[in-house]
Amino acid sequence: MTLPKLVKDYIDKLKELRELGKDPFIIKKFEKDADAAYVIKKFSGLEAGEETDYKVKMAGRLLSKRKHGGVIFADLKDSSGKIQLVFRKDYTDEFKVLRLVDRGDIIGVEGIVIKTKRGELSILVKSWVVLSKALRPLPDKWHGLEDIETRYRQRYVDFIMNEESRKSFILINKVLHLIRSYLNENGFIEVYTPILQPVYGGAFARPFETYHHFLEEKMYLRIAPELYLKRLLVGGFEKVYEFAPCFRNEDVDSLHNPEFIQLEFYWAYIELKDLMDFLEKMFESIVTNLVGDTKIEYQGKIIDFKRPWRRLRMVDAIKEFGGPDVEKMGDEELFKHAEELGIHEERRGEIIEKLFDCYAKDRFVNPTFVTHFPLDISPLAKKAGGYADRMELYIAGMEVANGFSELNNPIEQYKRFKEEEELRKKSDKKGLETMPMDKDYVRALEYGMPPATGVGVGLGRFFMILNDKATLREVIAFPTLAREEGIEVIPELYPEVMDWYD
């Protein structure tokens, strides 16, 4: 570790600043009256060499520092953008003290807007103040931070160095805002339902378990908000939605993170085709608002969100892309075919779904609704013919949404839960892929839930598409990683600094 040696210079400078009565860490505010984007917008028309008398007070992080003897150039980055600072020996206050200011420090400056002889719009700095001293060096100014692991573990450094990363999250904020507005304008209300649940449900997944010491009870982090949102329908809410953080104790890959956010919404008195119409309109509106077009490029492919979107039955999708006609196959034949493909499942429905994944899933680039799911893997949905009245939305080969006509018959719901319990007893998979009985939910249905349709949208995957990112981790600010051991911090490396701040 050479970090201590490098850090020594930084803490020596902090010490000197303190001795000069300039300890950055005691400062509580800096009144900015401009940011980089504002100055660039207002003054980009200046002639090279022109100096205005327009005064600005700006603050941000110093990303680079170029010394030329009597003049120092630096780049200041704030949340709006980047602008050059010019410090001049014959103009700037305390010019010599600038040797204590490093790349990475956060500073506030007051100066005038100029354009240099080389034509770079800049702030000629009169006075300056260090607002926070960086005690660790920034990554290479040219290559920046590229190491994927460090980018995720120390995302703060990633955001400093990689504007692209920061932009993704600004875009996500816009998308969230658009979704909220769209739903609110359509009469939905936003709600929050329990994340800590005594019984998990609403999906097939292994939950995280925890323990409530006061209640002395085992609890689960929710795998989905579904069953609570439908309790609200029972209670008389007709259109509800939730941006729901969910937790699933399963493997991590480019499409799965143990914690992720689902948008779920429920709408009473409409049926599945109405929901699909609504989703089309909503997505089309969001994409159009965002990029001014229904088409976007994702990983080299063009995705067109223009409605109407294709709708087809799952069994037809399998056929269309070279798979068998499962409707004409008996159980024995179907299971045999699955075995040949290496698919080992206990339910007919699971096999059909796997066949869909195998043959068809990747083929849907433009948004496509796949409908008519096997009943036995849809214990919360109503029936439609021999199938579940259910759809999944596929975009760029990814499952982005899953919705269905909500089963509101308490008797049938009870039976489906029972079937799940039976299956769990038989299963050799420790019951992880079955839903537990939720009697309170059945009781709620016994009071009467209106016919309704609901959907869960995997927002992360939608964000991936909009940001043209290949992995979910890129659109999660702090993705789940294994614990990092052996982190050393500066007060441990240089205990004497602890005496500075009593």
Add this chain to the structure above:
RNA sequence: GGGCUCGUAGCUCAGCCAGGCAGAGCAACGGGCUUUUAACCCGUUGGCCGCGGGUUCAAAUCCCGUCGAGCCCGCCA
């Protein structure tokens, strides 16, 4: 869970195949420079080669194990 790849200075990377003093650029430090923008020039500092074991006179390099990360497959609607 299976396969493949990677881990060397704060950052970006060489060195490994074919064992022989631990390297470069950037950053940092000292000096020069009043219009640069990857500034430049001269000099200096900086290493648990992820970790543990083995082979060897000698290991960053070869072998085994292990930890972390990435990609693919399986699994997770």
